[in-house]
Structures are given as structure tokens and as C-alpha cells.
Amino acid sequence: MAASTLSEVARLAGVSLATASRVLNGSSRKPAEDIAERVREAADKLGYVPNAQAQALAKSSSGLIGLVVHDIADPYFSAIARGVQEAARQQNRMVLLASTSGAPSDEKEAVAAFAARRADSIVIAGSRSVRAEDKQGNTELAAELDRYCRNGGHVGVVGHPVVGASTTEGYHVVKVPNEELASGLAMELAATHDGAFLIIAGPEGLYTSDDRVRGFQCGLADAGRPAAEVIRTGFNRAGGYEAGQALAERIKSSTERLCIFAVNDVMAIGVTAALRPEGVWIPRDATIAGFDDIETLRDFRPALSTVHLPLEDIGRLAAGDPDTPPVSGAVKLRRSTETPVDSQV
Amino acid sequence: MAASTLSEVARLAGVSLATASRVLNGSSRKPAEDIAERVREAADKLGYVPNAQAQALAKSSSGLIGLVVHDIADPYFSAIARGVQEAARQQNRMVLLASTSGAPSDEKEAVAAFAARRADSIVIAGSRSVRAEDKQGNTELAAELDRYCRNGGHVGVVGHPVVGASTTEGYHVVKVPNEELASGLAMELAATHDGAFLIIAGPEGLYTSDDRVRGFQCGLADAGRPAAEVIRTGFNRAGGYEAGQALAERIKSSTERLCIFAVNDVMAIGVTAALRPEGVWIPRDATIAGFDDIETLRDFRPALSTVHLPLEDIGRLAAGDPDTPPVSGAVKLRRSTETPVDSQV
């Protein structure tokens, strides 16, 4: 990657390095117009592209914003990524991407890499966890973040603070009202459903999952309902599918219509997909609700009841965009939890 | 973003800058073990994080790979992004992201920004177009890419070469056999469907769309069928939805069962979504096929017939991963194009 340099431009234009620099960047000192013109011409003729690395080094600010996600192909994360990307664009920055498939130790490395590149800020999306196997990784991640912040970096975390992070300076978390919303969902569901509830959750220790479970149970309690049984599985479509398979028999042999709450949309889709070949129909034989309101899934039939989350805004907020409205979800009751007119099967 | 520097580490360890550098990076010259240990300790104590910008400047190679997509939240692109990300990870690089919503002038700017950051290579995903309004943007984009390549950059383009690009050095395009696959799809569909065909395409001039249309028509011709009518609309869900609305009446008033080919999956979903409230059922009243085989859409019902594309591999290939198999799609006939047992309505 060689290219023409500023000094070449300066030489061609017959001016000094300093002048050339002042012309070609938004310096506060504006050289005379004729000189400026000459410099611009020279730059143009040479096809000069400023070396952002060198600029960053000289003014110690890179114009980079790092984004850590579990999996960029997951619609949840790609929606957040879009928000971050937009914010970055507005701030005239570029986004650096890192996928980690959720392991804190990988996330730590990503943060270190961002720090090495002197990213102005870092956004961490994806659920935090307190699982035992993540303990060490979390500690290291927290240490890395602390160091990064102490050195003047800004970090935005989606959902929950990183376990063990102690800095407050430059560290902000975009709170997602998972618990409240899940509670709201439970209450709305309880209004029309009189049977039992069942929760299909992610692994224990995953904050996002745990919050939603807790909120849902609270909502049930508030509605005067007994707590729901909780099944733990993977926090993705495959997990939902598995749970659905395990559940099929039980639903078929029961006379009561079950209302299932899967802690996110893709899990709900997985459950539904597993149930279908078994002849279990939604919402006839059971009803189901998800969480997130993933855009790509909105055309799904039966339309999935869920909780809308402004994922793009969340990304924008985490990226430090000041004029993004605060996070506020909303329960969306759709077909998948409707009580059929012919009532219980 | 201040942090401890290499010279601080060197001073603490009581060695020279050169030695410290040699220890902390994979230099070919390995200092003695005891010294190395001292340096590592010092680095550790100071929480030293090498400044990648400075490193890049010094060795003129940034370890960055730039990715240009239309929209990172679009599942087509996010799947490719995942592939690129993986390749980057293997090569020990990081990916820089830019979303451009498809405008060549934006893409040009993204490329310039990547060039400024001295990215080692650039991947451009997303359909090229020859539409009149993109003419100038395309020319500029091509010029920017040429310059980038001449300066030693590598670029990988998904699908079609950038219009007007003349460099060959360091420039490679990942060919996607859209035409052949669309032709294959047409032939397979023609085997079971005897009615008319209709194509819902993107705007004229969009290579990907045009290729698929052409291929499909060829396939029909090969099967001895008349050419299909082509409706042009937006290359996204909204476009499909619009087309679906416009089509509903016609389908309802016709006795013949239409087979619709939407040039990508999300458009097909849009069509289906528009048709449903009108009482037009797939595959009873019409059949439909898409293209891409988007993962998130696989649980859709009726299961969408489509053409599978190894998007992740495509991303990996574009990012220059040598041991990724070549692109090879496959026709996937599913429920949405099945002929119901009770035949024509």
C-alpha cells in the first residue's frame, strides 16, 4: 500500500508541508486562495489520499468505533449494527467489526484489538453472562475495558454492564427494559389465556434471558397466576427447535392449551418449526410469544406475538448518538397468541 | 486515547526501544530469553497495548480489510459479512464496515476512506448497476478502485465487476452463477407447472436482477415455454409487496394458476405477504419461488422454493480466503411451488 504522500503534493505545488496540510484538511488556518488552489490541483493530479493512520498518529484520534457482536449474521445483531453504523456515519467515523460468538475471552481480545487501533469508542452488544465457565473471561474483559477507559476510551454496552467492570468514566450502558417488558407481555397474555404458561429460556446466567424470565414470572404473579415452568436450552433457533421437539408429545397428550414464552424471536421460531411436523399447530394447539420483534420475521405466519425493541436506536445510543430517543419497547400481540374462536381444542 | 508507549516499556525494562520492539512482536530477531522476560514483565506491568496505527505506519500494512455493503441489516449482506469476518479472523485482520444503501457515489467514498486507512484489501458486496443515474457514480467508483489497486490494494467484488473498472492487478470478482441457476430453476419449475410464468424483478440495469431474469427466460425457452412477463419494482421486500398488491386482482380473476419468480427471497416474501390479505394463497392460487435461500427465511410457511447460494463462502472468497470451495448454488424446490393434489383451483 504505497501512495503519494503529502510531501509530494507539497513539492509539486511548490509549498511547504505545513501549508499543504493546512489546505487539505479542515485546519483553522486558511492559506490564501490561490495557493490553496495550487495545492488542491497538485493533490488531484497525484491522486493524493491522506494516510489516515498517520493522521491518527499525529493527532491521536483515529475516527474509529469498534463494535463487538456475537454473530453479525444474527438479525438481532445486524439490526444493532445498522444503528451503530448510522451513528458512526453521522459522526464521520468508521466502524470496526468483531464477531466473537459470545465467548468473553474472545471479546476481551476484540477489545484489546480495538484499543490497539486506538478506537475512539467501543460498543459491546450481546448478552453478558455470569456462567461459571465465563468467569475468568469476564474478569479479563472487565480489566481490558477498565484499562481502555482509563486511557480515555468510551465504551457503550447494550443491556447489562460487563460483569466486574469498575470504571464509570466514559463507560455507559444502554439499558434495555427486558424485565418490565417481559412482565407487560405476561400480563397481557394472562388477560386472554387461562391455561398454564411455559418459558423456554436460554442457559442460566445469561442476563438477557434471566431478566426476561424474571419479568415474565413477575407479570404472571401480578396477574394472579402461578409461576411458569422454565425449560433451559440454547439461546438461538437450534435451542428453540430442540425444546420444541421435547415438548411436542406433552402438548399432544395434554388437553390444556399451553402458552409458551420463548425468550427471543428466533427461539420461538425454532419451537414452532419443531412443533409443526408433529402436527402441533399454533395457535390452535398451543400459543407462543417471542421477544425482540426481528424485522425479517415479521412476515412469519402465524404472526409472532413478541415485544418490540428499537434495535437500531439501541445501536445508535450505544454508539453515543445524543439525539436518539431512549429505549422503549412495546408488547405486540399478534396471531400466534390469539385464542381461536372455537376455544380450547 | 493516551496509553503507555513502547519507549516507556523499554525504559522500565532497561533496554532499548529496538529490543523491546523485537520482543513484543514477532520479529525475526529473538533477543535472549532473560531480557525478553524482563521486557514482557514491564509491558505487563504498564498494561502496554501496542499502537496499531503506529505499527501500520511503520511497516505500511494495516491489517485491515474493508467491506462495503448496501445494508448490514439485510440478511443477504449480513451472511456475506459473516464470511468476510471469518476470513479476516483467520488472516488475523479486522474488518472495517461501510453501508452505502447502494449508491455508487457513497461506495466511492467508502473505498476512498478504506484507501485512506490503507486497508490491505476491500470487498464490495451488493449488486452493480448500469442505470443512467448511477453512471457518474460508477465512473468515480471505478477510478477510485483503480487508484487503490495501482497502489497495491486488493479488491474482491461479489457478482459483477464494477462498471468501468480497468485494472486487473489485485482485482478479482467472485462470480455468482445467477444466470445458470435461474435457468435451472426455470427448468425444474417448468417440469411440474404448465401454466404461465411471471417474473418480479428489480429495476432494470441491476446486474444481479437482470442476470436472474435472463437466466430464467432462457430456462423457460429451453423447456419449450413462452417467455414470462416481467414486472419491475424495488429490489427489496417493499418492492415485492407492491408488486404483490398490484397482482392480487389479476390472480383472483384468472382461472389459470400463475407461477411467480421473484428475483430474490425477500421480494418473494413481500409478494406473499401482499397476496395473503387478498385471499390469494400460495401454493393453492399461485406458486412462487425466490432466490438466495436466506437462512432466517427458511422457517417460512409455505416453505419458499428458491436457489441456495453459499453466501458465507462467497464472503470468504471475496475476502481472499484460498481454501474456500468455489461458488456453487443449488435449486431448492419446496412447498411454495408444489402443485396441490386437487390441482388447479
Added chain:
DNA sequence: TTCAAGTGGGAAAGCGCATTCCCGTTGACA
């Protein structure tokens, strides 16, 4: 014992740019 080759650490020269001083000009005002 001497000299050549080999070893390993340090000094210094950049990489490409921003920025701080410094100095020669110019214009206004007395």
C-alpha cells in the same frame, strides 16, 4: 595469540502527517 566470523544489543533514521514556533510582509494608525 590473533583474526575472522558470528551474535546480540543500541542508536538513529524514517513511516506520513499535524502543529508549534518563528519570521518576513503587509496594512493601519499616529
Added chain:
DNA sequence: TGTCAACGGGAATGCGCTTTCCCACTTGAA
């Protein structure tokens, strides 16, 4: 006409690191 401020361009320094070149030293053979 002389003085001073304001202005505008240039030389030089440094951002943090890699790498070349040099030098002091050790080793082995003559």
C-alpha cells in the same frame, strides 16, 4: 515616515513504532 499588530508561509519537532545499520563482544579456528 515610523511602529506595531495582524497575517500567512515555512522549518522543525514529535506522534509510536519498525528496521537498518553499526558496534561491542564472544567464539572458533588458524
